[in-house]
Amino acid sequence: MTHIDSHRLANDFRALQTRIVAALAACDGQAFRIDDWQRPDGSGHGSSQLIEEGHVFERGGVNFSHVRGTQLPAAATAAHPELAGCGFEAMGVSLVLHPRNPHCPTAHMNVRCFLARRPDTATGEAPHWWFGGGMDLTPYYPAVEDVRHFHATCRAALAPFEASPDSHALHQRYKTWCDDYFFIRHRQEARGVGGLFFDDLNDGGFERCRALAFSVGEHFIPAYLPLIERRRDLPWTDQQRDFQEYRRGRYVEFNLVQDRGTLFGLQSGGRSESILMSLPPMVRWRYDWQPQPGSAEARLYTDFLPPRDWLAD
Numbered sequence: 001m002t003h004i005d006s007h008r009l010a011n012d013f014r015a016l017q018t019r020i021v022a023a024l025a026a027c028d029g030q031a032f033r034i035d036d037w038q039r040p041d042g043s044g045h046g047s048s049q050l051i052e053e054g055h056v057f058e059r060g061g062v063n064f065s066h067v068r069g070t071q072l073p074a075a076a077t078a079a080h081p082e083l084a085g086c087g088f089e090a091m092g093v094s095l096v097l098h099p100r101n102p103h104c105p106t107a108h109m110n111v112r113c114f115l116a117r118r119p120d121t122a123t124g125e126a127p128h129w130w131f132g133g134g135m136d137l138t139p140y141y142p143a144v145e146d147v148r149h150f151h152a153t154c155r156a157a158l159a160p161f162e163a164s165p166d167s168h169a170l171h172q173r174y175k176t177w178c179d180d181y182f183f184i185r186h187r188q189e190a191r192g193v194g195g196l197f198f199d200d201l202n203d204g205g206f207e208r209c210r211a212l213a214f215s216v217g218e219h220f221i222p223a224y225l226p227l228i229e230r231r232r233d234l235p236w237t238d239q240q241r242d243f244q245e246y247r248r249g250r251y252v253e254f255n256l257v258q259d260r261g262t263l264f265g266l267q268s269g270g271r272s273e274s275i276l277m278s279l280p281p282m283v284r285w286r287y288d289w290q291p292q293p294g295s296a297e298a299r300l301y302t303d304f305l306p307p308r309d310w311l312a313d
Contacts, residue, residue, distance in 0.1 A: 004129060004206065009113060010066040010091045014047070016111070016217045017064040017093045021049050023221045024062070024097070027228060030054040032062070037271060043068045048274040052281070056104070056232050060097035061277035065090070086128070089115040093217060094261065096278035097224075102244035103231040105139035105146070106192070106251065107224045108278070110261060111217040113210070129206065131213040132199035134174065135220050136182055137227075138192030138251060140244045141296055142304050146227045147193050151175070151310040153223035154196045157215045161208070174198045179307040184254050190305040191254050195223075199260075243297050245284035252279055 021032050028051060035048040044067030051060045068089045092112025099106070111133035137150045155171045162170050178197035183190055196216070201209045255262050255278055265275040291297035 004115060006066075006089055006091070006115060009210070012214065013066070013091055013093050013111070013113075014064050016214065017047065017049065017062055020093070020095065020217075020221060021062050023225065024051070024057070024060065027225055028054040028056045035273075037274070039067070039271075046271070046274065048271075048277060050277055056099055056101075056228060058098050058100040059281045060095070061274075062093065062095040063274050063277065064093050065271075065274065067091070086116040088117070090264075092133070094278075095220075098248070098280045099228065099232070101232055101234065102140045102236050102240040103234040104228050105137050105142065106248070106280070107135065107137055107220075109133070109135035109217065109220040109224075111213045112261075113213070129202060130199070131201040131209045133213050133216050134178055134181075134195060134197035135216065135223065136178055136192055136195035136197070137224075138247075139304065140247050140300065141240065142193060142300065143231075146230065147304065148310050149226060150193075150195060150223050153219050154216075155311065157219035157223075158196070158212070160215065161212050171196065176307075182254065184250060185258065187250065187253070189250070189301070190307065191250060193304050193310075194307060242284065243291075245280075245282050246286060246289065247300075248280040248283045249285045252283055255279065 025032050030051060032049045032051045035050070036046070037048065038045045044065065046063065046065035046067070049062045049064075051057050054060070066089075068087070070087050071085060090112065092110065094108075094110040094112070096108045097106060111131070113131050114129065116128040135154065137147065139146070154175070155168060158171045158174065159165075162168065174196040175194060177199075178194045179190065181197045182192065182194065201212065203209070262275060262278070266272070291301065
């Protein structure tokens, strides 16, 4: 039975949040609002740190949470039916960033740890634990070099955990998992250009899994901010802004219909302001809209959204 210092682990997640927010605030030039919170019944706490109407980010949030419950919600027991009736402890960092400029991609990152305990298990002992997380990119007017940079940094995050220096099997597995997970089933299209995703990670020991999750978290800033610096000052048109808001609608649909993290948060009585902070501020839906053939908007669908190996060349 593994002894886990959940207080120390939660502090590590909080420190990761602090580092990420500092880098994003420096990029934008505007400070993030800090909203620390406690559950009234004492079963959890966290910090929602967000920016709205910034110089770069129209809306963005970086959440830390550490919550407990007496029974795993349906979103968790669907993957772990053997743990029905267990108490749980969940902690992690999640973020979503929505830049204003349509040439700048939306991005998401999440790293988390779950501990599940039987009612008769001693405090501090966790017979069941797992890590999950990943990051993915959702561009509107993508550039090939940006997408390749993002995927190359994802691969670098996993390189220390590959079976050998020449192996990319773990990265390929988590990339494919990301492509599958962020596929909008009711639209039959990808949400974006992927990245990496993993869940239920508990092989190789707790410290290895912890290190892998934190490596993903630490690689988010070098994966994403170079793209923002390249694109933040590009001019854009009303038509491009309109398309950005239309594609943001797909983001909303996925988060509210499919995303396990959103569903877990709502089902576990989580703080709705923090959970729904991931939604963009301005969104547009149209009935049966189709891009003009050969347009930049059409190329997003034909050249970027279908999964491919961006690092093959």
